[in-house]
Amino acid sequence: MRKxxxxxxxxxxxxxxxxxxAQAPAAPPPMPPLPYGAGISxxxxxxxxxxxxxxxxxxxxxxxIAIVDSSGKLAAFSKMDNTQHGSVDIxxxxxxxxxxxxxxxxxxxxxxxxxxxxxxxxxxxGITPLEGGVPIIVDxxxxxxxxxxxxxxxxxxxxxxxGAAAVK
Numbered sequence: 001m002r003k004x005x006x007x008x009x010x011x012x013x014x015x016x017x018x019x020x021x022a023q024a025p026a027a028p029p030p031m032p033p034l035p036y037g038a039g040i041s042x043x044x045x046x047x048x049x050x051x052x053x054x055x056x057x058x059x060x061x062x063x064x065i066a067i068v069d070s071s072g073k074l075a076a077f078s079k080m081d082n083t084q085h086g087s088v089d090i091x092x093x094x095x096x097x098x099x100x101x102x103x104x105x106x107x108x109x110x111x112x113x114x115x116x117x118x119x120x121x122x123x124x125x126g127i128t129p130l131e132g133g134v135p136i137i138v139d140x141x142x143x144x145x146x147x148x149x150x151x152x153x154x155x156x157x158x159x160x161x162x163g164a165a166a167v168k
């Protein structure tokens with residue numbers, strides 16, 4: 001009887017890992033980050049700024065809008081009437097963060113919401129982990145980024161996405 005129980009346990013030990021391996025799908029490899037391209041032209045920056053301003057006006061949102069080139073330097077800026085003063089630096093920070101980290105700032109905001117090791121982002125200088133900054137991508141290359149601030153972060157993101165979409 002002991003041999004039978006030992007044989008059953010041994011069989012379970014051998015079979016159990018196989019079932020676990022069969023159920024775990026392989027994760028796809030991460031996408032490589034997009035490369036930087038030449039910085040956004042003044043013409044394209046003005047186009048993005050106009051589209052972002054139109055989105056903000058349509059919704060009656062007083063926002064600051066910043067556009068940076070692919071080196072993270074300010075290329076264009078707009079501050080609508082009645083925009084809170086603090087939104088100026090926040091909009092610039094969102095644009096710089098989206099450009100320098102090659103992703104929408106919402107990804108950073110979501111990471112922080114998970115807590116744990118993601119909180120280390122708060123200790124990094126020059127990072128604004130608030131939704132409302134998005135890279136501007138043309139022909140698969142980041143040519144800059146746009147950030148907006150002044151209303152809810154999700155609304156800031158709508159303004160920024162409208163500006164980025166106008167350049168494509």
